[in-house]
Amino acid sequence: MSASETIKDVREHPFLREFPEDVVDRLVQLATIREYEAGARLCREGDLADRFFLILDGGVAVELHAPHAGKRRIQTLGAGDAVGWSWIVPPYRWQFDVITTQRSRVAEFDAGQLRELCDREHTVGYLVCRRLLEVLARRLAGTRLQLLDLYA
Amino acid sequence: MTEASVNLNNGGSMHEGTETVLEPTTTAHPLTPVFTRVVRVRRETKDTWTIWIERPDVYPGHRPGQFNMLYVPGVGEVPISIASSQRESAARIAHTIRRVGPVTSALVALRKGDYVGIRGPYGSHWPVGSAAGHDVVVIAGGLGLAPLRPAVVELLKLRRKLGALALLYGARTPEDLLYQRELAKWRQVLDFQLLVTVDRGTRDWHGHVGVVTTLIPGISFDPSRTIAFICGPEIMMRFAVRELLSRGVPPNQVYVSLERNLQCAVGFCGHCQLGPKFICADGPVFPYDVIEPYFLVKQL
Numbered sequence: 001m002s003a004s005e006t007i008k009d010v011r012e013h014p015f016l017r018e019f020p021e022d023v024v025d026r027l028v029q030l031a032t033i034r035e036y037e038a039g040a041r042l043c044r045e046g047d048l049a050d051r052f053f054l055i056l057d058g059g060v061a062v063e064l065h066a067p068h069a070g071k072r073r074i075q076t077l078g079a080g081d082a083v084g085w086s087w088i089v090p091p092y093r094w095q096f097d098v099i100t101t102q103r104s105r106v107a108e109f110d111a112g113q114l115r116e117l118c119d120r121e122h123t124v125g126y127l128v129c130r131r132l133l134e135v136l137a138r139r140l141a142g143t144r145l146q147l148l149d150l151y152a
Numbered sequence: 153m154t155e156a157s158v159n160l161n162n163g164g165s166m167h168e169g170t171e172t173v174l175e176p177t178t179t180a181h182p183l184t185p186v187f188t189r190v191v192r193v194r195r196e197t198k199d200t201w202t203i204w205i206e207r208p209d210v211y212p213g214h215r216p217g218q219f220n221m222l223y224v225p226g227v228g229e230v231p232i233s234i235a236s237s238q239r240e241s242a243a244r245i246a247h248t249i250r251r252v253g254p255v256t257s258a259l260v261a262l263r264k265g266d267y268v269g270i271r272g273p274y275g276s277h278w279p280v281g282s283a284a285g286h287d288v289v290v291i292a293g294g295l296g297l298a299p300l301r302p303a304v305v306e307l308l309k310l311r312r313k314l315g316a317l318a319l320l321y322g323a324r325t326p327e328d329l330l331y332q333r334e335l336a337k338w339r340q341v342l343d344f345q346l347l348v349t350v351d352r353g354t355r356d357w358h359g360h361v362g363v364v365t366t367l368i369p370g371i372s373f374d375p376s377r378t379i380a381f382i383c384g385p386e387i388m389m390r391f392a393v394r395e396l397l398s399r400g401v402p403p404n405q406v407y408v409s410l411e412r413n414l415q416c417a418v419g420f421c422g423h424c425q426l427g428p429k430f431i432c433a434d435g436p437v438f439p440y441d442v443i444e445p446y447f448l449v450k451q452l
Binding site: 014071073149 | 293294323324328349363366385391
């Protein structure tokens with residue numbers, strides 16, 4: 001896949017959809033494309049949340065390790081999803097483990113650079129935070145449905 | 153949830169466009185069952201079984217999404233979705249039953265050769281015939297896969313006439329997934345998008361975890377030419393409908409199957425009334441634009 005195709009994939013990621021072109025340009029400049037084999041760990045609970053991820057291809061699992069119960073898969077995410085908000089919420093520590101479930105291609109953003117951009121340019125910060133809020137709202141709604149135990 | 157509403161995850165009269173036609177019942181009197189024999193029983197999960205019965209001579213045939221009233225003498229009668237397509241077998245009828253009360257407990261205790269009372273089929277059906285030329289998205293939650301199963305079987309037989317075809321299925325845990333052998337077989341079908349998710353993963357589960365609506369972004373379909381069939385807990389259906397409508401699927405192309413307290417199944421007793429509709433006679437399969445005014449009304 002060529003560099004221009006990769007950049008196009010990032011620009012067309014749902015997280016950036018309908019953002020003004022200049023905002024997308026600024027964000028894409030901060031992105032690094034990485035490929036991971038299945039089973040790679042993107043985040044470890046308790047570690048510094050120093051990155052933000054947009055999944056371009058593949059998928060990840062959000063997991064939590066419980067004593068005597070082993071790892072528990074809490075949620076799976078795929079292409080088009082965003083991963084992680086701990087990078088913008090103090091104390092900037094991952095709350096969960098995130099592992100790739102298949103070979104995956106992701107756009108990674110350095111959390112420090114992204115926070116700095118959001119702080120410096122409030123329009124960018126507002127758009128990023130609003131979009132993250134949409135992600136959070138969707139995940140919260142899903143979690144509430146899971147808590148209802150609808151299929152019992 | 154009452155036993156009379158359990159397991160009827162859909163059934164119905166017929167909605168092909170705006171047409172609504174009641175199927176004939178099996179006997180001269182609409183409330184009198186005929187007796188037939190159980191020919192096979194298969195355990196699906198810890199609390200759910202599929203029971204195949206001989207098709208009675210007077211049984212007029214059914215369409216995907218309809219239901220039968222099953223009767224155990226001395227115990228009672230409950231509505232149960234039909235889980236098989238006539239295209240699989242005209243000689244026997246499958247019902248997938250979750251054990252939740254006295255009647256369903258008696259039903260799942262039946263063994264090959266035992267007799268069971270049946271009347272039906274009743275209610276509206278999934279408009280499988282109208283799916284030709286469309287993309288089709290089928291969304292099932294929990295036991296809601298049972299009344300959708302015959303629709304999926306018939307859609308797969310129509311495969312060449314359809315655009316994209318997807319089945320999204322959500323269950324509580326991996327152990328609660330119905331028809332696991334069939335799901336494995338369907339996974340091998342080319343050009344059939346099958347995604348399965350569970351609310352709670354287990355140590356051995358390597359698939360999706362999350363509510364079934366989270367699978368929608370993972371499938372390819374053209375919303376404007378999509379027809380959707382949804383069956384499961386009503387809250388799940390509300391969220392699934394919302395997600396599809398937000399993507400541009402026309403409301404009259406989204407079909408949901410409702411369940412209420414069904415007693416007579418012939419639109420007489422009124423137990424299953426939802427606004428001006430009787431679920432047993434007008435439904436249980438409704439186009440969303442028809443049922444929308446009552447879908448969010450509390451206490452209905």
